[in-house]
Amino acid sequence: MLTLLFLTFCSKTDVATDYDKTVDFSKLKTYNYWEADKTKDELSDIDEKRILSAIDEQMTRKGYVKNDSPDFLINLVTDSTETQNISTYYSGSSYKRTWGWGSGHSDQTVSTITQGILFIDILDAKKKKLIWQGKRTGNLANTIEEKDKNAVLLASQILKTFPSKIAIVK
Template sequence: MRTIKLLSVLILFLLTSCSSVRVNSDYDKKVDFSTYKTYAFYKTGIDKVEISDLDKKRILRSIDEEMTAKGFTKSETPDMLINFTTKAEKNINVNQFYAGYGYGWGFGWNPYWGGNYNVSTNTEGTLIIDLIDANKKELIWQGEGVGYLTKNTDKKDENIKCFVTSILAQYPPVKK
C-alpha cells in the first residue's frame, strides 16, 4: 500500500513538473509511421543550433532515451533522421501596485500615496524536434514544446528531459 502511495506521488510530481511545457505537433497524414523502426541524428542540422555543447548533449541524450523507450533503434542506416532547433525569448513583466487611492488627480496617480513596481524577467524557450524520412529527405513529423527555461544547472537535465518527453509523447501521431 505504501508503494502505491509513493508511486502516485511520483507520477503526480512528474505530471505537474512537465505541465508547464505547451506542446504542438504536425505531421504528414499520408505517411505510414509504422514502417519507421530506426533513427539517427541529422548532424548537419544539429551542428547549426546555437546553444552550448552541454545543452546539445542533454537534448540528444533525452531524445535517445525517449526513442529507445518507444522501441526505436539507433542505426548507421536509419529509416528516419532526427533534427532539432531551439530559440529563446526573454520576457520582462512590470506590475504596478498602488498603496491607496486618496487625494490626487486622475485614477492611478496620487502624489500623496506612492506606487510600488515589481519587475521580473524570465526566459521562455522553444524546442522543435523534426523527424525526417531518411530516404526521401522529407519532413514527416514535427513537434514543438514551449516553456520556461532555468539557469540552475542542477535542474537543466530535468527541464530538458521534460521538454523532450512532452514533445515526443505525441509521436507517433494517432490518426483520427
C-alpha cells in the first residue's frame, strides 16, 4: 500500500490552487468531509487521520466550524507519479606509460523518484460541485517523524489561499 499523503519539503515541490469565481465564499461558514470518494487504496487510515486533523486546525484558524449540515465539503484525492532520472558520467581518455592512450568510457545510473500529489477539493455541499481546489506535489516522506512533522505544513500550504472567514468578516 502506498501511503502517499506526506510529501517531503524539498526544493522540488509545487502548490497550485484554482477556484470558481462565481462562488461567494463569504457565505460559507461550516464544513465537513465528503465520505463518498475515500481514497483508501492509496491513503492509510493513519495518514488520513493526520491530514484531516491538520485540515481541521487550518479551518478553525480561518474561522470555519465543522458541522453535520455543512455549507461545503472537503474531499481528499491522492495520486503519484514516478520519474526516472538517468545520469551519465564520462571518463575521458588518459595516457598510460606502458599502453599509450587509453579509451574513455561512460557509466550510467538510473534512479526512480516517486512524487506524491495531494488534492484538497472543496465542494458546494448542496450541489456537490467543485468550488475550490488545491494541490501539492512533492517527494514522498518515509519516516513517521517526517510524516508527523509535515502534516500541518502540508495542509497550511495547500489551504493558504482558501478564503479566511476572519478576513472576510473584517
